[in-house]
Amino acid sequence: MSAGLEHVHHIAVIATSYSRSKAFYCDILGFTLLSEVYREERDSWKGDLALNGQYVIELFSFPFPPARPSRPEACGLRHLAFSVSNLDSSIAWLEAHGVACEPVRTDPCTDKRFTFFTDPDGLPLELYEK
Structure with missing residues (x-):
């Protein structure tokens, strides 16, 4: 018996600047923008990015997100x-x-x-x- 997981559906990334991160992931890393929407009530962008045709990253922006602990080896992803x-x-x-x-x-x-x-x-x- 298992939880029935089949594959990773997506990875969510929160950016401080949606346009800067979208350019980084698409123009430099080669992701394709599948869709994007501005959610006015949250002052937030959401973009769906694919790598070689496979949906991989959900790119978000939120106003003033807290900094992510990164080093040294913070707990989490x-x-x-x-x-x-x-x-x-x-x-x-x-x-x-x-x-x-x-x-x-x-x-x-x-x-x-x-x-x-x-x-x-x-x-x-x-x-x-x-």
Whole structure:
């Protein structure tokens, strides 16, 4: 017996600037905007973002969201990781668009290479080479 989970439906991200984060996720990371709506009663935007045709991120804005504890290793969601075929070219793309990446590390369990970077609000993101 189980809870019947089938797959991750979406990941919700709250941004301080909806337009800045939408540009980051769409123009730099390559997500596609499926739909967006402004919710006047909440002074909030909501955008649905897809990666390679699969709905992945629900991007929200709210006025004055509290800062997210990030480091050192705060309790909660640690980071969001994306797989890539060529880590070096992905890093080059990000850095050419002003996104700083940490030095590349190697996973001691899998011998796969990875790096971390952040979105415009400091949410930790990872690239993990397949």
